[in-house]
Amino acid sequence: MVPLQSPLLRACSRRPVVLRRTRRRQAKRPCQRNVCCQQQQAAVSPAPAKTDALLDSLKWDQNGLITAIVQHVDTGEVLMQAFANRLAVQQTLLSRRATFYSRSRREQWCKGDTSGNHINVLGMYLDCDKDALIYLGDPVGPSCHTGAHTCWFTELQQEPHGLRLEGEHTSGRHVPRTTLYALEATIAERRAAMSQQQPGEKPSWTAKLLSKPELLCSKIREEAGELCQTLEENEGSDRAASEMADLLYHSMVLLNLQEVPMEKVLSKLRQRFATSGVEEKESRKAQ
Amino acid sequence: MVPLQSPLLRACSRRPVVLRRTRRRQAKRPCQRNVCCQQQQAAVSPAPAKTDALLDSLKWDQNGLITAIVQHVDTGEVLMQAFANRLAVQQTLLSRRATFYSRSRREQWCKGDTSGNHINVLGMYLDCDKDALIYLGDPVGPSCHTGAHTCWFTELQQEPHGLRLEGEHTSGRHVPRTTLYALEATIAERRAAMSQQQPGEKPSWTAKLLSKPELLCSKIREEAGELCQTLEENEGSDRAASEMADLLYHSMVLLNLQEVPMEKVLSKLRQRFATSGVEEKESRKAQ
Numbered sequence: 001m002v003p004l005q006s007p008l009l010r011a012c013s014r015r016p017v018v019l020r021r022t023r024r025r026q027a028k029r030p031c032q033r034n035v036c037c038q039q040q041q042a043a044v045s046p047a048p049a050k051t052d053a054l055l056d057s058l059k060w061d062q063n064g065l066i067t068a069i070v071q072h073v074d075t076g077e078v079l080m081q082a083f084a085n086r087l088a089v090q091q092t093l094l095s096r097r098a099t100f101y102s103r104s105r106r107e108q109w110c111k112g113d114t115s116g117n118h119i120n121v122l123g124m125y126l127d128c129d130k131d132a133l134i135y136l137g138d139p140v141g142p143s144c145h146t147g148a149h150t151c152w153f154t155e156l157q158q159e160p161h162g163l164r165l166e167g168e169h170t171s172g173r174h175v176p177r178t179t180l181y182a183l184e185a186t187i188a189e190r191r192a193a194m195s196q197q198q199p200g201e202k203p204s205w206t207a208k209l210l211s212k213p214e215l216l217c218s219k220i221r222e223e224a225g226e227l228c229q230t231l232e233e234n235e236g237s238d239r240a241a242s243e244m245a246d247l248l249y250h251s252m253v254l255l256n257l258q259e260v261p262m263e264k265v266l267s268k269l270r271q272r273f274a275t276s277g278v279e280e281k282e283s284r285k286a287q
Numbered sequence: 288m289v290p291l292q293s294p295l296l297r298a299c300s301r302r303p304v305v306l307r308r309t310r311r312r313q314a315k316r317p318c319q320r321n322v323c324c325q326q327q328q329a330a331v332s333p334a335p336a337k338t339d340a341l342l343d344s345l346k347w348d349q350n351g352l353i354t355a356i357v358q359h360v361d362t363g364e365v366l367m368q369a370f371a372n373r374l375a376v377q378q379t380l381l382s383r384r385a386t387f388y389s390r391s392r393r394e395q396w397c398k399g400d401t402s403g404n405h406i407n408v409l410g411m412y413l414d415c416d417k418d419a420l421i422y423l424g425d426p427v428g429p430s431c432h433t434g435a436h437t438c439w440f441t442e443l444q445q446e447p448h449g450l451r452l453e454g455e456h457t458s459g460r461h462v463p464r465t466t467l468y469a470l471e472a473t474i475a476e477r478r479a480a481m482s483q484q485q486p487g488e489k490p491s492w493t494a495k496l497l498s499k500p501e502l503l504c505s506k507i508r509e510e511a512g513e514l515c516q517t518l519e520e521n522e523g524s525d526r527a528a529s530e531m532a533d534l535l536y537h538s539m540v541l542l543n544l545q546e547v548p549m550e551k552v553l554s555k556l557r558q559r560f561a562t563s564g565v566e567e568k569e570s571r572k573a574q
Contacts, residue, residue, distance in 0.1 A: 051449035069356060069365060076363025076465040078356060081419045093445040125463045127438040128431050128456065132368045134439050136463045144415050151414040152421050158380040162338035169415065176412045176423045178363040179553040183560065217515035224511030224534070228504035231541055240545040244538060245555045247511070251531060254518055258527040266466040268532045273470065 055086055059131035063103070067132040070098055070143065073122050074266040076178060079143035080111075080151045084133065089124075096121050098135050117141035144169065152176055180262060183249065187256045209253045216254055223247040342373055346418035350390070354419040357385055359426065360409050361553040363465060366430035367398075367438045371420065376411075383408045385422050404428035431456065439463055467549055470536065474543045496540045503541055510534040 060066055065083040072079055082100040084092070088108055091099040098119035099110045112118030123136040144151040146169035154167040155174035167174030177185055190206040197203060209216040223246045230240040252262065347353055352370040359366055371379070372388040375395055379386045385406035386397045399405030410423035431438040433456035441454040442461035454461030464472055477493040484490060496503040510533045517527040539549065 048449040054450045054452055057452075067354065067368060069368065071363075071365055071463060071465070074466045076358075076467075078358055078365060078421055081354060081356065081414065089443075093443060093450065123463055124443040125439040125454075125461070126441040126443060126452065127368065128433050128435070128440070129438070132438075133443075134365055134463045136465070146415050148415070151416070151419075152412040153415070154413040156376075156380060156411040156413060156420075162335040163341045163380065165341055165344075165413065174412070176358060176410055176421045178358070178423070179361045179557045180363075183556060186560070213518055217519060220511055220515050221508070224507050224538075227538060227541065228507050231500055231545060232504060237545045237547045237551075240542060241547045241551045241555050244542060244547065244552045245559065247534075247538060248552065249556065251511075251514060251534060254514065255527060255531060258518060258524045260524045260528045260531065264524075264528045265531045265535065268528050269470060269536065270466045272532065273473070 051090075055089065057130060058089075058126070059129060060086070061131070065101060065103070068098075068100055068135055069132065070119055070135045070137050070139075073136050073138050074270060075181065075263050077150050077181075078152065078176070079119070079137070079139060079149075082109075089133070092121055092135060093124060098137055111143075112140065115141070115145075117143065119143060148172065150175055180248075184252060184256070184262055187253055191256060206253060209250070210257060213257065216250065216257070220247070220250045220254060223250050338377075342376065344417065345376075345413070346416060347373070348418070352388060352390070355385075355387055355422055356419065357406055357422045357424050357426075357430065360423050361425070361557060362468065362550050364437050364468075365439065365463070366406070366424070366426060366436075369396075376420070379408055379422060380411060385424055398430075399427065402428070402432075404430065406430060435459065437462055467535075471539060471543070471549055474540055478543060493540060496537070497544060500544065503537065503544070507534070507537045507541060510537050 058066055064085050066085075066089070067081065068084040068088075069081045070079045071077065083103060084099065085101040085108070088099040088101050091097075091108070091110065095110070097110055097112065098121050099108065101107070102109045110118075117140055119135065119137040119139045121135045121137050123134075125134040125136065126132075127134075142149050144153070146153075148169040149172060153169050153172060153175050154165050157164045157166060187206055187210075190204055191210050194203070194207050194210065197207070203211070209219065223243060227240065227243040227247050229235065230243050255262065255265070345353055351372050353372075353376070354368065355371040355375075356368045357366045358364065369387040370390060371386065372395070375386040375388050378384075378395070378397065382397070384397055384399070385408050386395065388394070389396045397405075404427055406422065406424040406426045408422045408424050410421075412421040412423065414420075429436050431440070433440075435456040436459060440456050440459060440462050441452050444451045444453060474493055474497075477491055478497050481490070481494050481497065484494070490498070496506065510530060514527065514530040514534050516522065517530050542549065542552070
């Protein structure tokens with residue numbers, strides 16, 4: 001365990017407010033949406049004057065709403081976008097569960113109250129114009145109402161004959177993938193294509209590594225050595241970046257062979273450092 | 288070079304449409320905002336019927352606008368959020384430069400036409416409700432009009448005495464950091480704190496690694512070996528994820544010592560694979 005601690009990493013060890021649902025309230029309201037949030041409203045103490053002034057300074061639209069974008073804390077994926085009113089912002093700050101205001105239903109809405117797919121919010125951020133928030137979150141289950149991981153599963157493609165929309169909520173093939181995850185997906189494609197390889201066809205380097213674990217492991221050890229060498233022999237930052245890229249790629253081929261998504265690695269990093277951060281704090285208190 | 292290829296990785300090798308500005312047009316219009324986009328308007332050919340129908344299917348608001356969120360293709364950072372009208376969406380598709388509609392100025396706006404800080408768009412994605420787009424982009428310079436890297440540089444913190452807003456556009460200390468970048472920032476903080484360490488104070492593990500390059504390099508080689516061992520000795524996916532987390536952390540300490548941001552590593556990965564993808568395609572054509 002490594003004694004690291006940052007505000008964000010510390011935050012994930014905080015438990016959200018535990019909320020109880022009463023049978024009576026559920027019976028009265030067949031649609032259970034908002035039950036959690038409605039109960040929380042009672043728990044929202046009147047905002048002190050300073051809080052009021054700060055909330056006043058946000059740029060609410062004519063309906064008293066602000067844009068709220070949810071981003072995955074580990075992968076950086078943009079998961080969903082909705083709107084929040086003043087109370088939804090306060091609820092999210094207090095409960096650490098992503099809460100919004102539904103324009104169509106005209107009511108507050110704590111994501112996951114019906115589906116169970118809450119989003120635990122580890123950080124909240126405001127943009128320069130004060131009219132858009134980011135909820136940095138750790139989602140429980142899919143974030144999209146369709147059951148997809150993210151709401152963005154359709155790609156716009158400009159082709160010679162015009163615009164084309166590609167993607168379905170079930171496939172996840174046309175989500176906006178950032179470099180690390182585009183690479184992960186490409187490695188997975190290479191692996192899937194191996195079964196369809198024609199006799200005599202030259203395999204890709206990735207396919208070769210996937211089919212020869214001893215070659216893959218020797219490459220990972222070699223790349224780690226070359227990364228160290230950039231420091232030991234003062235080869236410069238550009239060379240260090242290149243060697244790190246090589247090490248990352250080869251390690252990700254190994255992760256693919258063991259069915260380990262990068263998301264799991266990042267989640268482990270966050271949890272580990274958060275725990276050791278807390279332990280470190282405790283040990284300091286005990287001194 | 289590794290022969291990988293994915294739609295996103297391929298995309299970054301495409302050059303945006305080259306646009307010429309005429310002196311005459313600039314002289315007529317002291318504010319050069321939109322010059323680029325206005326010139327492009329002429330280049331937007333009438334949308335074929337299929338494109339028209341697809342654009343009709345988007346959920347434009349009462350002002351004919353849709354939310355547009357810009358995400359960094361390498362780091363996953365959410366950089367800015369604005370609105371786009373129908374023409375701005377078409378312009379972005381054709382020019383591959385992030386284009387919006389300014390509600391305050393009531394005109395189309397190609398980001399970077401005045402500042403030079405364009406955002407090259409590598410992919411465009413639509414959400415489940417068809418009312419919000421993601422522009423997956425490679426920004427030239429800062430994305431925020433304040434000069435900050437991202438528009439989100441203010442953190443909302445709930446404290447016992449009420450809400451607190453922290454952060455300034457110049458500091459970058461309160462941006463929404465996902466796990467990889469939170470770890471990178473924490474390593475940097477550990478390094479900065481080393482100069483203030485009191486005599487007799489026990490250094491953190493990170494500080495120890497930073498001060499002893501030979502220990503750091505031996506740990507990186509050791510962790511790479513342990514990652515390989517998870518495959519060689521079939522130790523299971525959970526162990527593989529843990530060892531990858533260790534390798535990533537130790538490698539990032541080395542990167543910090545050499546002033547290499549993870550963003551540079553990811554950018555290298557994207558550029559390298561894009562180039563080899565194109566080369567691979569070319570070589571296939573030549574066969």
